[in-house]
Amino acid sequence: MKKAFRQADREALITLGLYAFFFVWWTVFAFGLGSGDPEEYSYVWGLPAWFFYSCVLGYPVMSLILWVVVRRFFVDIPLDAPDEEQHGEEKK
Amino acid sequence: MNVALVPLTGYLILTLLLALWAQRQASKNTGSGFIEEYFIGGRAMGGFVLAMTIIASYTSASSFVGGPGVAYKLGLGWVLLAMIQVPTTFLTLGVLGKRFAILGRRIHAVTITDFLYARYKSDAVVILCSVAVLLFFAASMVAQFIGGARVFQAVTGYPYEAGLCLFGVTVVLYTAVGGFRAVAVTDALQGVVMLVASVVILFAVVRAGGGMEQCIQTLKSMDAGLITPSGAGGAIPAPMLFSFWILVGLGILGLPQTTQRCFGYKDSKSMHDAMVMGTLIIGFLLLFMHLAGVLGRAVMPGLTSGDLIIPSLILELLPPFWAGVFVAGPLAAIMSTVDTMLLLVSASIIKDLYIRYRLKDDTSKISARKIGRMSFCCTLAVGLLVFLASFNPPDLLVWINLFAFGGLEAVFLWPIVLGMYWRRANATGAVCSMVAGVAVFVLLSVGKIPLGGVHAIVPTCIVSLLAFWLGNFRGRPVSDDVTRLFWGD
Numbered sequence: 202m203k204k205a206f207r208q209a210d211r212e213a214l215i216t217l218g219l220y221a222f223f224f225v226w227w228t229v230f231a232f233g234l235g236s237g238d239p240e241e242y243s244y245v246w247g248l249p250a251w252f253f254y255s256c257v258l259g260y261p262v263m264s265l266i267l268w269v270v271v272r273r274f275f276v277d278i279p280l281d282a283p284d285e286e287q288h289g290e291e292k293k
Numbered sequence: 294m295n296v297a298l299v300p301l302t303g304y305l306i307l308t309l310l311l312a313l314w315a316q317r318q319a320s321k322n323t324g325s326g327f328i329e330e331y332f333i334g335g336r337a338m339g340g341f342v343l344a345m346t347i348i349a350s351y352t353s354a355s356s357f358v359g360g361p362g363v364a365y366k367l368g369l370g371w372v373l374l375a376m377i378q379v380p381t382t383f384l385t386l387g388v389l390g391k392r393f394a395i396l397g398r399r400i401h402a403v404t405i406t407d408f409l410y411a412r413y414k415s416d417a418v419v420i421l422c423s424v425a426v427l428l429f430f431a432a433s434m435v436a437q438f439i440g441g442a443r444v445f446q447a448v449t450g451y452p453y454e455a456g457l458c459l460f461g462v463t464v465v466l467y468t469a470v471g472g473f474r475a476v477a478v479t480d481a482l483q484g485v486v487m488l489v490a491s492v493v494i495l496f497a498v499v500r501a502g503g504g505m506e507q508c509i510q511t512l513k514s515m516d517a518g519l520i521t522p523s524g525a526g527g528a529i530p531a532p533m534l535f536s537f538w539i540l541v542g543l544g545i546l547g548l549p550q551t552t553q554r555c556f557g558y559k560d561s562k563s564m565h566d567a568m569v570m571g572t573l574i575i576g577f578l579l580l581f582m583h584l585a586g587v588l589g590r591a592v593m594p595g596l597t598s599g600d601l602i603i604p605s606l607i608l609e610l611l612p613p614f615w616a617g618v619f620v621a622g623p624l625a626a627i628m629s630t631v632d633t634m635l636l637l638v639s640a641s642i643i644k645d646l647y648i649r650y651r652l653k654d655d656t657s658k659i660s661a662r663k664i665g666r667m668s669f670c671c672t673l674a675v676g677l678l679v680f681l682a683s684f685n686p687p688d689l690l691v692w693i694n695l696f697a698f699g700g701l702e703a704v705f706l707w708p709i710v711l712g713m714y715w716r717r718a719n720a721t722g723a724v725c726s727m728v729a730g731v732a733v734f735v736l737l738s739v740g741k742i743p744l745g746g747v748h749a750i751v752p753t754c755i756v757s758l759l760a761f762w763l764g765n766f767r768g769r770p771v772s773d774d775v776t777r778l779f780w781g782d
Binding site: 202203204205206208209210212213215216217219220223224227231232235236239240242244246247248249251252255256257259260261263264267268271272275276277278279280281 | 369372373376377379380383384386387388389390391392394395398504505506507508509513517518520521522531538543560561562565568569572573575576577580714779780781782
């Protein structure tokens with residue numbers, strides 16, 4: 202069971218990494234492209250470029266990355282593996 | 294306008310039938326088996342239902358009515374803010390998912406309070422959690438009902454009370470009868486309804502505004518602030534925007550209604566799938582609804598209250614029959630939040646309080662049929678109370694609702710996260726963190742103390758973390774049993 206917990210912890214760290222990535226993506230595009238004068242904005246599909254990249258493109262990109270990461274680094278561990286030592290205690 | 298009622302009623306009946314069907318899938322179990330069946334659906338959710346139920350219980354009236362309403366007033370900056378919630382599903386599942394699933398099975402947990410009791414072995418923690426759940430959920434449910442009844446009134450023209458009866462009774466009934474399986478399956482249906490509604494509403498707005506480019510240019514000529522990240526008149530300063538990364542970002546790890554879902558899925562694969570699907574779907578939903586709110590301003594400028602934008606768009610842009618179909622979107626968002634909270638309040642009363650304190654955790658003292666009847670009656674009673682309170686909402690509940698979201702995070706965030714990832718976290722620390730968190734949050738919010746645009750949740754989280762750390766020195770060290778249960782050594 203210890204191994205399962207270790208794996209779960211590793212996956213939690215990866216998740217936080219992805220979360221940080223999304224934060225950076227969101228911030229860089231929103232403020233990098235959107236801080237200037239609205240008169241000088243460029244547009245993609247009629248939307249201001251900052252908005253297009255941070256909001257419209259952001260979540261599909263994130264989902265795609267998740268798809269890859271989950272397949273590469275997340276392990277299919279059993280969730281109800283009986284643990285010999287624990288068996289007595291869980292009954293209380 | 295009567296014609297709008299036909300699809301709406303049909304939808305409510307469909308929800309009820311689906312709930313009944315789901316309930317029949319449940320296996321007949323005894324004793325503690327019943328509890329796990331009724332309150333967590335026998336831990337059998339697959340990826341799609343898991344993703345949908347997390348999204349549906351998270352997205353509420355505020356994402357479908359309130360949020361687009363603010364977006365109407367402030368522009369694209371508010372959509373940017375809403376998109377902070379995109380990671381909700383993958384963050385909850387990725388950080389808590391597997392540990393919750395494994396531990397939930399070991400300790401037979403159906404609520405977050407169960408989990409916290411197993412971790413801290415403290416009655417004070419259980420009582421505080423239960424009070425927080427009962428109080429904040431009751432207030433939120435009433436607020437959701439009110440929101441739903443107002444949308445119904447705006448779209449159909451029927452009185453507020455009629456709408457309240459129609460969908461209030463539906464949601465209370467199917468939750469009480471079907472338990473978790475009914476909630477999860479209807480959440481999935483409601484999620485799909487929300488998705489379709491958001492697409493139709495957005496496309497209707499873009500068409501009415503003469504295309505996306507035209508809409509944006511119209512907004513720009515009204516007020517250039519509407520198309521900047523800081524919003525119209527700079528109403529969304531950067532400190533506020535970034536504090537939402539706590540309030541609706543990392544802080545969601547402390548929301549019992551979404552984190553509880555981590556107990557209920559079938560296997561690792563369901564969780565992996567749900568992380569990907571959930572992110573795509575919630576991003577889509579948030580973007581479409583909030584963008585519809587913003588663009589709605591180009592089509593219908595001059596609404597007195599932003600909250601009216603989504604009902605008004607549905608009413609003005611869609612033919613009456615279809616208005617009835619798509620008002621189901623906001624109602625679905627509301628019902629799927631209420632059903633989850635209702636069941637959790639009931640679980641809290643039955644499992645966290647009655648079974649733990651009256652039966653001393655020994656479910657063999659009571660027959661499965663009796664516990665079943667009690668759970669059903671309890672859910673029904675709580676639902677009816679909330680329903681009745683919504684006719685003439687008491688000021689106190691309306692007031693509490695203002696703190697419900699942040700308050701839940703203040704109570705649950707650190708006890709959950711540190712309980713899982715800090716071996717030395719003990720009960721005293723957890724209690725200090727809960728009390729200090731709520732106190733600071735309420736004081737800052739009630740006192741309207743200016744924090745330079747920073748949301749009250751940010752200092753709240755810092756103070757409750759400090760309180761945890763300080764309280765932890767005074768507490769007793771964690772027992773070996775708990776360490777073994779939670780870390781496997």
